Amino acid sequence: MEEAHQDPLARLALRLRTLRVQRGLQMNGLQLRTGLGRTTISQALSGHKMPSEATLVALAQALGTDVEPLLALRNAAVGTRQGGEGFRKKAARYPTDAGWQREKLAAMCSAFNAAATDAARSYLEALTPICEEKWELAEAKVTTLNMSSLRLARQELELRAPQDIAAAADALANLLDINFLRGALHHREAPEGGVNYVLVMLLAVDNRRTEFVTATRKHLHGEEGGTA
DSSP states (O other), X not given: OOGGGSOXXXXXXXXXXXXXXXXXXOHHHHHHHHOOOHHHHHHHHHTSSOOOHHHHHHHHHHHTOOHHHHHXXXXXXXXXXXXXXXXXXXXXXXXXXXXXXXXXXXXXXXXXXXXXXXXXXXXXXXXXHHHTTOHHHHHHHHHTOOOHHHHHHHHHHHHHSOHHHHHHHHHHHHHSOHHHHHHHHHHTOOOTTTHHHHHHHHHHHHHHHHHHHHHHHHHHHOOSOOOO
């Protein structure tokens, strides 16, 4: 990515997102570490709004990084905005920001969709015996469950895709929480609702996947809706 061609606010947002991915932190983790609201953190990571100096100090401490380079980018962004060059929102960065090409975005979204489809199928196959309290079968399923492809595809989108696509990918991937399965298996405790919980999860996954496809189509084809 040609960071030098981005405006300072976009570079600041990219730096924060990169650090979050490198530290393996989710939004909830950042909230706990910083004491900031979810909206404040989301706006800082997306570039939708200029973060305050206090916000950057809190984020830098939570992410274990030097705050000075972050503050320097913020000051540069303030100067650019005041200098009349305009305040570009992150939502408007595609396709011009950092030389974005439609083909690259399409390939990354396709890779994530394929990985998410496989991961969801495997996840639900492991969830079903847990809900039915078939613990030996559940243990075998959970032990072999591999989310690495989904994790890598998600990281690509987090770092390089428009914010609405990255957020939709996050929402889908967060549903497929392997630690939830491990916890249920460890405590031999099926989710409330039993087998009906599988149907709830199926619907939730389908809804999140629809949101991802809708966001992808908006950028690739200029569509405002639609499902796969």
